[in-house]
Amino acid sequence: MNTDLLYIMLAVYLGITVFLGYLGYRHTKSSKDYMIAGGNVHPVLMSLAYGSTFISTSAIVGFGGAAGVYGMSLLWLTVFNIFVGIFVAFVFFGVKTRQLAQELQVKTFPEFLGARFASPFIRKFSAAMICLTMPLYAAAVMIGGARYMEEALQMDYVTALTIFAVIVLAYVFFGGLRGVIYTDAMQGIIMFIGMAALVILTYSLLGGVTTAHLKLEALRNMVPQAMVAKGHMGFTAMPAFSSELWWFVISTLVLGVGIGVLAQPQLAVRFMTVSSAKGIYNGLGVGAVFILFMTGVAFTVGALSNVYFVEHGGKLALAATAAGGAAPNIDKIIPLFITLAMPEWLRYVFLFTLLSAAMSTLSGQFHIISTSISYDLNPQKGASDAQTLMLARIGTLLGFLLTLALALYLPAGIIAIATALFFGMCTAVFLPIYAAALYWPRITASGAMYSMITATVVYAGLVFFVHEKEAGIFGLCARLFGVNTLGVTPWTYIDPLVIALPVSAIVLIAASLLTQPAVKATVAEEL
Template sequence: MFIKILLTIIFLCITVAVGIYSRKQAKSVDGFVLGGRSVGPWLTAFAYGTSYFSAVVFVGYAGQFGWKYGLSASWIGVGNAVIGSLLAWIILGRRTKLMTQHIQSRTMPDFFGTRYADEWLRVVASVIAFVFLIPYTAGVYMGISKLFEMGFGIPYTYCAIIMAMLTAVYVILGGYKATAINDFIQGIIMLFGITTVIAVVLNSQGGLIEAVSKMGEAVPTAHDLDDKSGLFAHFQPGDFASWFGPAPLSLLGVVVLTSLGTWGLPQMVGKFYSITDESAIRRGTIISTVFALIVAGGCYFLGSFGRLFPEPLYSVEKHKYAYDSIVPSMLETLPDVLIALVVLLVLSASMSTLASLVLTSSSTMTLDLIYRDKKSVEGEVEGGEIDDVVAEKIERRKVVVMRVLIVFFIALSLMIALNPPQFIAQLMGISWGALAGAFLAPFMLGLYWKGVTRLAVWACFVWGVGLTVVNMMLGNALMNPIDCGAVAMVGGFVVVFVVSLVTPKMNRQSVENIFKCYE
């Protein structure tokens, strides 16, 4: 216990120290939100990866999908690396950097408002981002708190509150630069931690070959067969050790949600806003992909052996296992030093994701609602004229407002985390489905296609949020939250394309001016 507490205290002291170190660069809006648009490839790549993978993946997704799909769950990690990282950087990185800098966009809602010349798009997008990032944040709290409960014996409530307070401290102090530096430190811990834990867990099962052999003998339990989804209806012996598992189509839906979804999440795309230049994007692409392959691939590979450990608790009323307890139960027998490493691993992943989420939420609310246009700023100045001194004061005021909203956002998501309505994976599915379903298609197509119309963007907002909310209100009667999120994302491209063909085009000259950044 002494070792676990000592390592955790050292880690937390470092994160706060980084916040103090970075506070000088967080006085302006660009400094606080984007790190002055001068963050290098290593920091950006690690910030992207650590924001991508949190306790939601390590505890929630790895446990649930490893149990359902066996070794084939590892494909989710491969998809996260290839689609969620490599292709995301190649397709979005350069164009996002150039266009957002050209139109002076600081957030994704700001991009929608400027790119499509509609202030209400900016407002609605910021509300969507703020509302649906809350359940994702709550899921992150739940994941890390369950690991702390297992490793330290500290009640879930206290774990969540402590983590919320510490995250708030270093984000409020140092903004994006502090977050990026801490992400780099936390990313190194994640790389070392996941490889070590996998080696030890496999060794406890007699090695890789023996563990795979045992998985080949695993069969669905009686409770699995009670699952109303019909996931194991056509199960064949050896499916849990096969290439594509017992339900390939269902597995594909998870790959789409967790991989393609990052392309439409404000906290992920925002990383491309802040990177230094195009050469840094090329280097960041390689670094981010390797990081994702090790961390995401490792998490799902580890979770895929969940059936070799004690069966999780089953809720007869909900017809569901306590999936969030699978990975913690796999780690309970580890030596204290390794449990401390696991706690730091998940703490690193979770705090980096939380920092990114709260910074994104506060910046969108401040810049896209409270100070969404020049008039809202000029209204504070007598005569409507802004000199350099007044402009600097307003910049500082915006930063103060963002810091206040960080506290508000953390408190609100913490309240949900203390009374969670869903499992971790379902919370994340709802959040990713609504956000990426609404934002992915109009954002990506807006970078490439001049023909996207304003009404097409509105239609996609309605489609992504509407499908997710209706399905949630019907008790997931249409489809489970994971599949719903995947359908929302892919369907968004159809919606934007079709509506753009039949609705009035935007002003040709203004669109041409926006796309000059690529010449």
């Protein structure tokens, strides 16, 4: 290992990160600066920050590893990410969100919903949901970065986890959203370079695009019979229609994450940072290309890693992670492939790619957790900017500690599942009322409240007691009833979102039609 090169690259990376965080600190003079970066961010910076916050180590390591098991069927998630996560999000949600946020004079996503429905309960319930569920997603992101450092640098996992978590904490703590936007944009550029280099070198290593895909297709006969029985049709094909694996790929990974991006509080806030609707439209192209390279490359390389592992060890990717008697770990497929197959310089570049992916997403997560705790759960009428900033920074610290604890507690192979779980919960709880807040004047505060509460109860109940993967991880069903799940097939493997989202929307519509229309607040102070 060329430690001199690594230390030089690390020093440059940290130096730039610290400098940009300092710029954010210098330009953070008010709560508006801390929470929405002053509302005057350049469209390109906003798009890069949106993309780098959206794409984390969960996508690259967790979902890239999932592609190593389920194949290129995950590329449908890339399609959804670009069409829904960029085009629909920017054009149909972003423009209206920015417009309404300025009209309501709000600075956070919970405050946005609360002001739209003139409901302190909705604001606090939304903030509480963020505080309780966001750390799960943040922990998955932390784990992804730490797993790569553990593999590539032969570093202790806990040490790796602590190092970059503390770095992220520092610049969010001091720089607020301005510091986050600046560093996210820089990290987005690093991520783009790293992923472009990875896909080029992967295809070169495996004999070119056509040859690599033919080799991957030929591995169909090596798929374990247990996976075939569940619907696996090879690494270049979709799982058998309506099979257990088909439902997992489509309902949990593609649908849950592909649509779930619309209801992500940390992404919705990004639309509040630009000065005009034109800025959001101008960011479309940058966002689409960025997402294509991030997810498309990760899923393609994850699937193709099987070719490399078979040619150099006779095992498929997941089995290769079990070398030395260790348990197979889907989260180690991408780190192991890069460590063994790529040149040393790319291993270092990809280290910073993953650090950038993790840090850019974590910074947005810690920021939204901090504002939810300090500003939305504890609204202080008449509080000075200095008091609001101090509370926000305390909230950042609390969110960091909870996330770190979860990252140390969660089991192996959890990244993709934890990410999909968070996205699914946010989609069921927030998406119906968020969309209705923008486009349906007849919606009522009562309808929104009933929808959110129902979605939370239904989704959580399915996760803890019906959906087999999550029920087995949490173990609550086993402790109470002595079985891993109370469900019956196919509901034990169909994602909870398939039930919770329609129920949430139906309750929203029915309750709104039966109650009085909400009175839209004109200023945030009404809360």
